[in-house]
Every structure is written in C-alpha cells, then in structure tokens.
Amino acid sequence: MTELKHYFAPTSLDQAVECLKDGDVTILAGGTDLTPQSQAGRVKIKHTLMNIRHIPQLTGITLEGREIHIGALATITEIMEHPLVRQHLPVLVEACDHFASDQIRNAGTIGGNICNASPAGDTLIPLLVLDASVELASMPEAKLYRHTMPLSTFFVGPGKTRKSLCELVTGVRIPLPEQGHVARFFKLGTRPALDISTISIGVAGTLRDGVLSNARVAFGAVAPTPTRAAQTEQALEGQRLDAATIEKVAAIARDEVKPIDDVRATAWYRKEMIHNITKRILSHVAQA
Amino acid sequence: MSLKHDIEFTLNGVKRRVSVDVTMNALAMLREVIGLTGTKYGCGEGECGACTIQVDGVSLNSCLMFAVDCDGRNVTTIEGLANDSKADALRESFVEHGAVQCGFCTPGMIMQADHMLHKHAHPDEACVKRGLEGNLCRCTGYKKIVDAVVACGAAEVTP
Numbered sequence: 001m002t003e004l005k006h007y008f009a010p011t012s013l014d015q016a017v018e019c020l021k022d023g024d025v026t027i028l029a030g031g032t033d034l035t036p037q038s039q040a041g042r043v044k045i046k047h048t049l050m051n052i053r054h055i056p057q058l059t060g061i062t063l064e065g066r067e068i069h070i071g072a073l074a075t076i077t078e079i080m081e082h083p084l085v086r087q088h089l090p091v092l093v094e095a096c097d098h099f100a101s102d103q104i105r106n107a108g109t110i111g112g113n114i115c116n117a118s119p120a121g122d123t124l125i126p127l128l129v130l131d132a133s134v135e136l137a138s139m140p141e142a143k144l145y146r147h148t149m150p151l152s153t154f155f156v157g158p159g160k161t162r163k164s165l166c167e168l169v170t171g172v173r174i175p176l177p178e179q180g181h182v183a184r185f186f187k188l189g190t191r192p193a194l195d196i197s198t199i200s201i202g203v204a205g206t207l208r209d210g211v212l213s214n215a216r217v218a219f220g221a222v223a224p225t226p227t228r229a230a231q232t233e234q235a236l237e238g239q240r241l242d243a244a245t246i247e248k249v250a251a252i253a254r255d256e257v258k259p260i261d262d263v264r265a266t267a268w269y270r271k272e273m274i275h276n277i278t279k280r281i282l283s284h285v286a287q288a
Numbered sequence: 289m290s291l292k293h294d295i296e297f298t299l300n301g302v303k304r305r306v307s308v309d310v311t312m313n314a315l316a317m318l319r320e321v322i323g324l325t326g327t328k329y330g331c332g333e334g335e336c337g338a339c340t341i342q343v344d345g346v347s348l349n350s351c352l353m354f355a356v357d358c359d360g361r362n363v364t365t366i367e368g369l370a371n372d373s374k375a376d377a378l379r380e381s382f383v384e385h386g387a388v389q390c391g392f393c394t395p396g397m398i399m400q401a402d403h404m405l406h407k408h409a410h411p412d413e414a415c416v417k418r419g420l421e422g423n424l425c426r427c428t429g430y431k432k433i434v435d436a437v438v439a440c441g442a443a444e445v446t447p
Contacts, residue, residue: 101421101423
C-alpha cells in the first residue's frame with residue numbers, strides 16, 4: 001500500500017469521482033470514525049485523503065416524487081431534526097436519537113454510517129426495514145455514472161460493502177411509507193449514551209385491521225452485517241398479531257439469528273434478547 | 289516526511305492561517321500548533337467530551353475531527369467564550385453551584401452546555417442530562433454540573 005501523498009477537498013461531485021478513478025483514495029466526511037481509527041493505526045490512509053465536505057450535491061434532505069432523499073453528508077442531528085424525516089420516518093428519528101452522543105451526532109454522517117458497514121450501525125437497521133436504497137456515483141469513462149442498490153444487498157461483511165473503490169456513496173433513498181405503515185426500532189445496550197448495541201431490532205410493515213403485511217424485520221449485531229431476517233419476515237407476513245403468533249414469530253427469530261460471543265455479550269444472551277425484544281416490539285406494533 | 293497542508297479558518301472570531309499535518313486531529317492542532325490548551329485531551333476516542341469545541345455553530349469532539357477539516361470554517365474554543373455574555377452567565381452558575389472539582393472536564397462541559405443552551409434556552413434536568421451525556425466527569429460531580437446548567441437556563445430572560 002502506498003503512503004499518504006495528497007490531500008484533496010473537491011467542490012463538485014465530478015471532481016470527487018474523477019479523483020476516485022485510481023482507487024487509492026481514503027474518503028473523509030464527518031471523521032468521527034476515520035480520525036480515531038487512523039490515529040490509532042487501525043486504518044491506514046491511502047495515497048490520497050479526499051475530504052468530501054465541500055460537495056453541495058451530497059447535502060440536504062428532500063422529497064423527490066415518492067421518495068425521501070437524504071444526502072450522504074447529512075449529519076445524524078440534521079436527520080433527526082428534519083421535518084420530512086420526523087413526519088414520515090419516525091423510526092429513523094428514534095434510531096438517531098439513540099446514536100452515540102450529541103457531539104458525535106453533530107459530526108457523523110449517514111453516508112459514513114452506511115460505508116462503515118458496522119454490524120451494529122445504528123441507522124442501518126431502520127434503513128433496512130424502510131427498504132432504503134444506496135445511491136452511488138462513479139466515473140467509469142469520462143462521464144458521471146450514477147446508480148442505486150438496495151441497502152439489503154449492500155453489506156458483505158464487517159466494514160465491507162459492495163461499493164467499489166472507484167465509487168462514492170452520494171445518498172440514500174427511502175420510499176415514502178404507505179397508509180397504515182408502522183415501524184419500530186429498539187437498541188439494547190448497557191447505557192443510553194455512546195454505547196455500541198448488544199443487539200438492535202427493527203420491524204416495519206403495513207397494518208390493516210390487525211393484519212400485518214409487507215413485513216420487514218432487521219437485526220443488528222447478531223451477524224457479520226446488519227441483516228434482514230427472511231424467515232422471521234415470512235412467519236409474520238399476512239398474520240394477525242395475537243399473542244400466539246407473536247410468541248411463534250419470536251421463537252423463529254431466536255432460531256434464525258447466528259450471533260457470536262464477544263466483549264459485549266454471549267451468543268446465548270443475544271439469542272434470548274432477540275426473542276424477548278422481538279416479542280416486545282411486535283406487541284407494540286400490534287397496538288399501533 | 290509527513291504531508292502538510294495550509295488551511296485558513298476563523299478561530300474565536302479571528303482569521304487564522306496555519307500549516308498542519310494532514311493526519312493531525314483538530315485537538316492536536318489547537319493545543320500543539322496554535323497553543324490554545326483550554327481544550328483538553330481526555331480519551332482521544334470521542335467517549336469523554338473533554339475536547340468539545342464548536343464548529344459552524346454546533347458542538348463536536350475535536351479529537352474526532354481532522355485539523356484540515358477546519359479549513360474555511362468557524363471554530364470556537366473555550367478561550368473564545370471568554371468575552372461572551374451568555375457563556376459568562378454559565379461560568380458564574382458553575383462557580384455558584386460548585387460544579388467544578390478537578391476542573392479537567394469543565395471546558396468540555398461548558399462548550400457543550402453553551403451549545404445546548406443555544407438550542408434549548410430553558411432546559412429541564414432531563415434535557416440537560418441528555419445534552420451532556422457525551423461528557424464524562426471522573427470526579428463524578430454530575431449533580432452540581434446539571435444543577436448549574438439548569439439554573440443558568442432558568443435565569444436567562446428571553447429577549
């Protein structure tokens with residue numbers, strides 16, 4: 001690997017993706033993770049350090065047709081306080097509210113939280129159950145190329161994503177929830193502030209006459225990536241959320257996850273908590 | 289040799305030009321390059337809040353920020369609050385409530401409390417605790433710190 005030789009702060013998206021062409025670039029946005037990781041020597045900065053802060057195309061939260069677009073540089077605080085997000089995506093607000101501390105929420109960006117690809121990333125679980133897509137930009141030829149990818153297929157391992165070295169995450173797109181949409185998020189940790197979750201759970205769907213359809217369930221910190229739970233979703237789909245169904249689904253959730261033992265909890269504990277909290281969340285959804 | 293970059297930014301109301309190591313964090317720049325040692329190094333990982341500064345009107349951990357990222361921005365440190373009447377009231381309230389023990393967390397606490405009081409002029413106890421959750425006091429003098437901030441907000445007259 002080459003040594004850091006160049007610092008670059010582009011002011012347009014074209015300049016940024018042009019710079020990414022050679023693939024030997026470390027991208028800096030909020031810096032809340034890159035700064036301590038690089039200072040401690042856990043992350044080595046590549047040939048170029050590119051600070052994307054001054055690219056206007058990466059900012060802002062807007063309604064575009066039937067989608068909410070959140071720019072990659074939107075901070076956790078901006079998202080949490082934005083009227084569009086508060087009105088349509090309260091589950092994302094809830095997750096942001098449990099994110100680190102005020103100082104870190106003021107600096108950390110959603111693009112950074114996505115690209116870090118931590119299995120415990122706080123915004124990733126609500127984004128997964130909201131069916132979000134990641135928006136990517138690159139410059140394969142001389143022209144800007146943009147495409148989107150479902151977030152559910154974006155993560156491949158801890159800190160690893162399907163984004164190539166030549167691509168930049170420009171934002172995230174979230175479809176406007178339909179009538180009857182319900183969504184809940186829960187983060188389990190040992191203290192409210194600055195904690196990395198032991199587990200986290202997101203549930204979303206459409207509730208009509210007590211029946212849940214379009215069910216989406218995501219779990220954090222129980223697998224190498226934040227992950228959708230296909231079997232749990234299948235067990236929930238089209239069901240009336242009575243006590244027996246909730247118990248059955250919670251048991252399926254416990255069997256579906258394959259967590260590991262680590263400093264924060266044992267695998268056994270995580271499975272039990274997935275069971276208990278899935279049950280709790282589904283009871284809340286049933287009462288929505 | 290480490291890569292250097294020249295940056296220009298506003299520090300406590302004054303334009304500054306400095307040449308910094310690209311890999312240096314903002315805390316190291318403030319303390320070691322510029323010589324403003326009011327901002328403290330506690331943990332270097334964003335856990336303790338001792339290094340809290342304000343950039344473009346929001347509080348953040350200077351240990352989690354690249355120094356080069358200060359370029360073109362408006363940075364305020366604890367030294368910059370010395371001539372600020374709002375922050376004066378906050379400082380007086382800390383003194384009055386005995387909210388300072390060893391004093392190491394105090395600059396960070398003041399910077400964060402000042403930011404919070406700009407967002408919530410009259411915070412209650414729960415709001416203050418929430419706002420200061422990224423700041424640790426290892427003397428564990430939280431009660432008096434929270435009381436000082438609540439009292440300062442309560443005394444503040446809305447213009």
